[in-house]
Amino acid sequence: MTSILDKIVERKKREVAEARQQVTLAELESRLLDQEPARDFFGALTDAQASGETRVIAEIKRKSPSAGVIWKQPGPFDPVLIARSYHAAGAAAISCLTDAADFGGDLAYIAAIREAVPLPVLRKDFVVDEYQIWEARAAGADAVLLIAECIDPGMILELRGLAHRLGMSVLVEIHSEENLRAVLETMHFPEDGRTLLGINNRDLTRMETDLGNTARLIESVGDAIDTPTVLVGESGIRTPADLARLRESEVRIVLVGEHLMSQADPGAALAELLS
Numbered sequence: 514m515t516s517i518l519d520k521i522v523e524r525k526k527r528e529v530a531e532a533r534q535q536v537t538l539a540e541l542e543s544r545l546l547d548q549e550p551a552r553d554f555f556g557a558l559t560d561a562q563a564s565g566e567t568r569v570i571a572e573i574k575r576k577s578p579s580a581g582v583i584w585k586q587p588g589p590f591d592p593v594l595i596a597r598s599y600h601a602a603g604a605a606a607i608s609c610l611t612d613a614a615d616f617g618g619d620l621a622y623i624a625a626i627r628e629a630v631p632l633p634v635l636r637k638d639f640v641v642d643e644y645q646i647w648e649a650r651a652a653g654a655d656a657v658l659l660i661a662e663c664i665d666p667g668m669i670l671e672l673r674g675l676a677h678r679l680g681m682s683v684l685v686e687i688h689s690e691e692n693l694r695a696v697l698e699t700m701h702f703p704e705d706g707r708t709l710l711g712i713n714n715r716d717l718t719r720m721e722t723d724l725g726n727t728a729r730l731i732e733s734v735g736d737a738i739d740t741p742t743v744l745v746g747e748s749g750i751r752t753p754a755d756l757a758r759l760r761e762s763e764v765r766i767v768l769v770g771e772h773l774m775s776q777a778d779p780g781a782a783l784a785e786l787l788s
Contacts, residue, residue: 517578518662518663521578521612521615521639522639522641522663524614525612525638525639525641526641526642529641529642529644529645532644532648533644536648538644538647541644541647541648541651542647542651544651545647545650545651545679548650548651548653549653550680551633551650551654551655551656551679551680551681551682552627552631552632552633552634552655553633553655553682554606554633554634554635554655554656554681554682554684554707555656555682555706555707555708555709557605557606557632557633558570558605558606558709558745558766559709559742559743559766565760565765566765567756567759567760567765567766567767567787568605568606568765568766568767569603569604569605569766569767569768569769569783569786569787570604570605570606570607570608570635570745570766570767570768570769571599571602571604571606571607571608571769571770571773571779571783572607572608572609572610572637572768572769572770572771572773572774573592573595573596573599573607573608573609573610573622573626573770573774574610574616574617574618574637574770574771574774575590575610575616575617575618575774576615576616576617577615577616577771578615579715580771580775582617583771583774583775584617584774584775585775586777590617592609592622592625592626593625593626593629595774595779595780596626596629596630596632597629597630597780598778598779598780598781598783599630599632599773599779599780599783600630600631600632601780602780602781602783602784602787603783603784603787604632604783605632605766606632606633606634606635606656607626607630607632607633607634607635608634608635608637608658608768608770609622609623609626609634609635609636609637610637610638610770611623611636611637611638611652612638612639618637618638620636620648620649620652621652623636623649623652623653623654624652624653627653627655633655633656633682634653634654634655634656635654635655635656635657635658635684636649636652636654636656636657636658637658638657638658639660639663640657640658640659640660640663640664640672641663641664643671643672643675645657646672646675646676646679646681647675647679649676649681650676650679650680650681654681655681655682656676656681656682656683656684657672657676657681657683657684658683658684658686658711659672659673659683659684659685659686660686661685661686661687661688661692661693661695661696662686662687662688662689662692665695666695666696666698666699666700667699669685669696669699669700670699670700673685673700673708677706677707677708681707682707682708682709683707683708683709684708684709684710684711684745684768685700685708685709685710685711686710686711686712686713686747687710687711687712687713687730688712688713688714688715688726690729690730690733693712693730693733696710702742702743702744708743709743709744709745709766710743710744710745711744711745711746711747711768712726712727712730712731712744712745712746712747713726713747713748714726714727714746714747714748714749714750715747715748715749727744727746727759727762727764728758728759728761728762731744731762731763731764744763744764744766745764745766745767745768746759746764746766746767746768747767747768748768748771750767750768750769750772750786751772751786752786753785753786753787753788756786756787769783769786772786773786
């Protein structure tokens with residue numbers, strides 16, 4: 514049976530092929546000449562962690578296959594206003610969905626957000642081709658997401674290397690123990706530099722969420738990861754108690770989107786989460 518994730522990946526491959534016809538790789542490379550250097554996404558999340566406080570990557574996401582339309586407030590959807598509210602509330606970085614069909618995103622949001630706030634911005638999408646790495650940097654992204662459920666460890670290494678050459682940080686995301694071990698066989702954290710490891714509590718094949726997934730996977734790998742430095746907890750995070758639960762597993766970086774975006778005031782919701 515074809516999963517939602519399988520359908521998204523196949524669609525993404527078609528979209529990349531169409532994008533290559535519209536804007537060549539050479540054109541993307543030329544656009545980098547006009548871009549400012551990437552902001553330090555990795556450093557923004559890993560510096561000064563001695564305090565033990567949680568650092569939040571606050572996400573801008575209009576909808577998703579699992580939740581449907583998340584942003585239900587009156588008036589136009591304004592990523593810039595949301596980013597400003599996140600910055601004021603204490604976000605360490607911004608995650609921006611750029612997939613249009615299933616998440617209501619747009620690559621153009623990145624430049625607008627980056628112009629409005631000084632925080633580093635992650636392009637969150639389903640990356641299946643090096644073209645999307647060039648595309649992300651040309652659009653102003655400071656970091657990219659690479660999902661192990663979408664691409665094999667060898668391609669992750671190649672795409673991570675390209676992202677680093679372009680000055681970007683990388684968030685490698687896994688959900689299962691199988692993919693975690695496959696990633697750890699090819700990468701060593703934090704020696705890779707500018708690479709974070711995210712554990713997604715949401716199973717992207719079934720779109721089901723279990724906050725306990727992070728703790729289980731951490732326990733299964735022992736000392737293979739410098740957990741407080743590079744590990745990111747993702748999905749299912751809604752309360753200060755959830756942050757405290759993750760800190761018990763030494764997870765001090767989290768990515769939070771759906772909970773914040775479903776509130777009338779995402780910035781106020783972030784401030785409450787961090788209280």
